[in-house]
Amino acid sequence: MKKSRKRTTFAMGACLMLAVSAQAATYEFTSGEGFTNGALAGQAGWSGDNENTVNTNDGGSVLFPAAAAWRSNYAADSFDSANNRFTAAADLSWVEAATNGGNDVASIQIQGGGNSIRGYITRVQKKNPEGHSVLYALNIKNSLDQAWEYENVSQSVFGVNDVDDFETDPMHLSMTLERGASSNEWAYTLSVSNRVSGDTVEVSGVDKTSSSNFYAAASYVAGINSSRDDSTSGCSNRMVHAFYFDATYVAPPGPTIVRWGTAGGDVNIVTNGTQDFVPYPAYTAYGDNRECNPIIGTNYYADATDRSPVFNHAGSNGSNTKSVTEDGSGDFIASAKNQLAYRKIVTWENFLVDNHTLDSLAVETRRSANKGDDYSYFRWIIKKGTGEWFASAEVPTTAGFALYEENDPAAISWYSFNPYQQIDNVTFASNSTAITMDDVFVVGTFSSFTNSDGGYCALQTRYFEATANPGQVSETLLQWGDTGGDTNLVSATQQFVDRGTSDIENYTGGTTSTPPIGVDYYPDNTDRSPVINAAVNLKWANTIGIGDGDDSIYYAHNNANLEGMFVWEDWTQDPAEVVALSMEIKRSGTGNSNTVVRFLVENNVGDWFASEPLEVTTKDAYTSVVGNAGGMTWFEFTPMNSKVVGFGAVASPAMTNIVSAGYYVQAQGPGAWNAVNTRLFRVSGYAESTEPPASSYEIWAALKGLTPGVNDGKADHADSDTLNNWGEYVFGGDPLDGGNIGSQPVLGAGAGEYVCYLIGDDAVRAVVKATDNLTMPNWQPIATNDVSATDGVLGAYTNAVDTSGGKLFLKLEVE
Numbered sequence: 001m002k003k004s005r006k007r008t009t010f011a012m013g014a015c016l017m018l019a020v021s022a023q024a025a026t027y028e029f030t031s032g033e034g035f036t037n038g039a040l041a042g043q044a045g046w047s048g049d050n051e052n053t054v055n056t057n058d059g060g061s062v063l064f065p066a067a068a069a070w071r072s073n074y075a076a077d078s079f080d081s082a083n084n085r086f087t088a089a090a091d092l093s094w095v096e097a098a099t100n101g102g103n104d105v106a107s108i109q110i111q112g113g114g115n116s117i118r119g120y121i122t123r124v125q126k127k128n129p130e131g132h133s134v135l136y137a138l139n140i141k142n143s144l145d146q147a148w149e150y151e152n153v154s155q156s157v158f159g160v161n162d163v164d165d166f167e168t169d170p171m172h173l174s175m176t177l178e179r180g181a182s183s184n185e186w187a188y189t190l191s192v193s194n195r196v197s198g199d200t201v202e203v204s205g206v207d208k209t210s211s212s213n214f215y216a217a218a219s220y221v222a223g224i225n226s227s228r229d230d231s232t233s234g235c236s237n238r239m240v241h242a243f244y245f246d247a248t249y250v251a252p253p254g255p256t257i258v259r260w261g262t263a264g265g266d267v268n269i270v271t272n273g274t275q276d277f278v279p280y281p282a283y284t285a286y287g288d289n290r291e292c293n294p295i296i297g298t299n300y301y302a303d304a305t306d307r308s309p310v311f312n313h314a315g316s317n318g319s320n321t322k323s324v325t326e327d328g329s330g331d332f333i334a335s336a337k338n339q340l341a342y343r344k345i346v347t348w349e350n351f352l353v354d355n356h357t358l359d360s361l362a363v364e365t366r367r368s369a370n371k372g373d374d375y376s377y378f379r380w381i382i383k384k385g386t387g388e389w390f391a392s393a394e395v396p397t398t399a400g401f402a403l404y405e406e407n408d409p410a411a412i413s414w415y416s417f418n419p420y421q422q423i424d425n426v427t428f429a430s431n432s433t434a435i436t437m438d439d440v441f442v443v444g445t446f447s448s449f450t451n452s453d454g455g456y457c458a459l460q461t462r463y464f465e466a467t468a469n470p471g472q473v474s475e476t477l478l479q480w481g482d483t484g485g486d487t488n489l490v491s492a493t494q495q496f497v498d499r500g501t502s503d504i505e506n507y508t509g510g511t512t513s514t515p516p517i518g519v520d521y522y523p524d525n526t527d528r529s530p531v532i533n534a535a536v537n538l539k540w541a542n543t544i545g546i547g548d549g550d551d552s553i554y555y556a557h558n559n560a561n562l563e564g565m566f567v568w569e570d571w572t573q574d575p576a577e578v579v580a581l582s583m584e585i586k587r588s589g590t591g592n593s594n595t596v597v598r599f600l601v602e603n604n605v606g607d608w609f610a611s612e613p614l615e616v617t618t619k620d621a622y623t624s625v626v627g628n629a630g631g632m633t634w635f636e637f638t639p640m641n642s643k644v645v646g647f648g649a650v651a652s653p654a655m656t657n658i659v660s661a662g663y664y665v666q667a668q669g670p671g672a673w674n675a676v677n678t679r680l681f682r683v684s685g686y687a688e689s690t691e692p693p694a695s696s697y698e699i700w701a702a703l704k705g706l707t708p709g710v711n712d713g714k715a716d717h718a719d720s721d722t723l724n725n726w727g728e729y730v731f732g733g734d735p736l737d738g739g740n741i742g743s744q745p746v747l748g749a750g751a752g753e754y755v756c757y758l759i760g761d762d763a764v765r766a767v768v769k770a771t772d773n774l775t776m777p778n779w780q781p782i783a784t785n786d787v788s789a790t791d792g793v794l795g796a797y798t799n800a801v802d803t804s805g806g807k808l809f810l811k812l813e814v815e
């Protein structure tokens with residue numbers, strides 16, 4: 001019976017972080033595209049054999065010959081070798097005909113340097129029609145005619161049966177090749193999909209070897225191949241209904257910054273039995289810079305080379321299972337409790353490499369329950385240098401270990417949250433926030449299960465890995481106190497100066513409200529900002545100071561309305577740009593019904609600005625308040641004068657040229673004891689530097705593994721090929737691989753075009769020079785290419801060249 005055909009343009013390639021000279025083409029072999037009935041070769045630039053024929057009458061198709069084998073055609077478009085990921089695909093169909101044979105049905109292939117890599121479908125068993133089930137296979141062979149993969153595929157995937165349906169559904173065969181960093185190294189993905197049912201079989205592999213000619217080819221073409229003839233394959237009416245290809249550049253993953261365990265399991269993490277977390281019972285609220293793992297040594301991560309044994313943890317219950325569990329299929333981090341719901345957070349704060357632009361995340365995790373489990377999930381979580389925390393959407397988990405990977409974290413949705421509280425109370429913003437993946441300092445997961453019968457349920461992780469690239473990193477520009485508190489700030493409670501006088505009711509720049517720095521106040525103030533300038537609306541003697549115990553800035557009284565502003569004018573580093581402000585604050589007392597804070601900044605011309613009000617929701621416990629300087633709404637602000645502050649119109653202050661920063665607080669209630677304590681205030685951002693920022697070349701040299709001061713200079717020649725380091729950089733080569741010199745200039749003599757490929761760096765200039773002899777050359781510039789792009793991506797630059805003369809010699813000089 002005749003199958004209905006659904007013609008759909010198939011989306012090729014993946015979501016890419018970085019692309020260069022991206023190319024794509026689709027052919028449906030229709031009259032609208034200029035095709036006519038007859039041989040495919042010679043139409044629309046297609047080359048190759050004449051036996052594969054176009055039929056436009058059925059909406060467009062190419063029919064493979066019944067009696068001829070190995071008939072190939074290639075599309076006119078070529079893949080630019082500046083790309084490193086190439087995909088060819090075809091929509092196919094055929095009819096199972098013969099009852100004997102068993103061989104290739106159809107192929108797609110990518111050719112370069114005179115060699116091809118071929119992905120194809122084979123009919124392995126052929127007893128149909130009227131026989132038993134036919135078995136197919138998915139195959140890929142390299143340019144050395146060596147098999148990379150062979151995977152059996154049931155005939156049901158193709159939509160045929162054993163009785164009366166021998167014509168396949170429309171099938172989509174796709175092959176993607178990704179060039180590796182090492183010579184002749186490739187990764188691949190080969191798949192076949194049923195357009196009707198959606199059934200898909202996919203195989204993939206890495207570290208596969210091709211011929212050197214194929215790897216180093218200047219360009220690639222893609223096409224179709226009839227493979228065997230009808231009688232050998234046992235099929236007829238083998239048709240191609242559409243052909244697709246694309247080429248893109250995918251940036252290589254950054255270095256690993258965190259790795260705990262191994263995908264598939266590592267049985268050597270713990271020895272001598274399961275090892276409990278330290279401390280145990282475990283924390284039930286999250287705090288920064290804590291080491292919660294078992295003690296590193298003989299029994300836990302005895303060999304931690306290139307691993308991240310130190311992790312931070314908090315769970316909604318501190319007892320029961322909190323351990324790294326020894327297991328024959330792979331040791332794992334276990335956090336569990338027999339209760340109706342359980343949540344936990346695991347993070348890594350210490351990176352193997354000082355890179356902070358997040359590139360990828362991977363985790364292998366599961367939930368394990370003795371009884372029922374209604375729902376379990378995890379979220380990726382990160383903390384940025386600004387102090388802000390973000391979590392991904394929920395990712396459901398299963399009863400068996402499964403690998404979850406996120407290779408483009410910038411492309412997913414992120415939601416702000418605050419982990420500094422009891423884990424059961426953590427909530428996530430309902431609306432996502434657009435963020436970049438730079439300035440990431442903490443990575444991990446937040447996991448949860450609900451269990452209606454209250455039985456034992458565990459959240460287990462046996463592998464976590466994150467990679468990152470170099471990038472801009474924020475720094476602490478101003479800090480008073482510390483995360484979680486610093487109990488060494490005062491030896492006894494210290495009062496602010498001017499307390500009890502009218503001076504404390506007026507803000508005056510350049511004055512000091514804190515006690516003298518010394519033995520009794522901030523004896524060790526290295527990298528800290530101890531001097532505070534304050535103004536408050538109540539001047540009683542004991543209402544404001546630095547309290548002993550939790551060593552915090554306190555402001556308290558039996559009053560229904562406390563207002564104050566606390567400002568720092570001394571910075572630990574001169575700020576070039578303020579990125580975030582944060583604090584840890586506590587409200588308390590029966591007279592405190594609500595408290596709001598606003599961050600404050602003053603620029604170098606004396607203009608003041610206050611952020612939107614930020615409510616302190618938690619009472620009698622410290623909570624973290626974080627503000628993204630670029631993401632908050634700001635208002636004009638008038639500092640306190642005679643106990644009154646002023647908030648004006650919405651403003652858009654630049655976060656550069658900031659000279660003062662602080663916060664305004666208002667605590668209100670019925671008139672009983674009303675108190676506000678602050679144990680941390682921090683400003684982060686980018687500091688002014690006496691050194692110029694790293695150039696694009698210097699960042700590239702570091703990423704490529706060149707050694708500073710040894711072989712990373714532009715004129716150095718680390719791999720002793722035909723290009724020095726600067727040439728490798730400009731043309732997209734590899735300075736440590738003598739077989740990879742990037743994309744070299746190409747002369748199209750017939751077209752009179754000289755095309756060169758240059759890195760996206762506006763410091764690059766390439767001059768094309770010509771001469772008519774090499775005996776006494778007189779090189780003259782004929783074209784100049786000034787790169788304006790700054791994206792680090794190779795771009796093509798076409799130069800017109802007069803090739804009408806008898807001889808012409810060209811060279812490209814790069815500055």
